Amino acid sequence: QLQLQESGPGLVKPSETLSLTCTVSGGSISSRSYYWDWIRQPPGKGLEWIGSIYYSGSTSYNPSLKSRVIISVDTSKNQFSLKLSSVTAADTAVYYCARHQGGIEAFDIWGQGTMVTVSS
C-alpha cells in the first residue's frame, strides 16, 4: 500500500527557507495517473493548497505563494520536495504531502504531516 512520509526541520528562522521532503513508499512516483502535492494547515485553521508536481517535473503553484515556492521531484529516490523561501510566522503550519489522483481529481492519499514552526 502506497504511503507518504514528510521529513525536514521542525523549526525555521524568519526570512530563511523552509525545506521539506516527501518520500513515497509502496509505489512509484513515476506513475502517470498521479500528481504529487503539498498542502498546509496553520494551527487551528483550515487547509491551503501550496502546489503540485508531475513526475516529469511539470509544476503548478498557488498564485499567492508562487513567488516563494519551488517544488521538485527526484524519481530515482521516489521523493518530491518543497522549498518555501523568506518565511514568516504566517508560514507556521502542519505541512502535508498528498497524492492527487488525476483520474478522480481528489487527494486520495496523505502523509501524516509535519509541523513547521517559524521562530527565531
Next chain:
Amino acid sequence: DIVMTQSPDSLAVSLGERATINCKSSQSVLYSSNNKNYLAWYQQKPGQPPKLLIYWASTRESGVPDRFSGSGSGTDFTLTISSLQAEDVAVYYCQQFYSTPLFTFGPGTKVDIK
C-alpha cells in the same frame, strides 16, 4: 479564484441522527465535457491528516461507510451522514478541483455529538 463556503460552521447531532453539511462554490465546478463535478469531501479527525470520503461530488471512496453520501451539482453541494456514529466526530472539508492552478478548500464544518 473559486471561493468555497460551508455551512454551518459547526453542528451537534445526536447519535444515530442525520447530519447535513452544505458547501457552495462561487462558480460552477461542473465540467460540461464529462458532466462531472470536480468536488471532493474530506474528513479530518484531531491530530490526523484529512481522509478522502467523496469525489466527483457523489462517488464514495473505497472503504468509506455508506452512511456518508454526497449530492449536488454546479455550485451547491451537500454531504450527509445518515446515522451519526461516535467515530464521525471530525471536521469536514469540501474542495474544488475545477480551477487550476488553485485547488481551494472550504473553511470546514465541525461535527460533534449532541
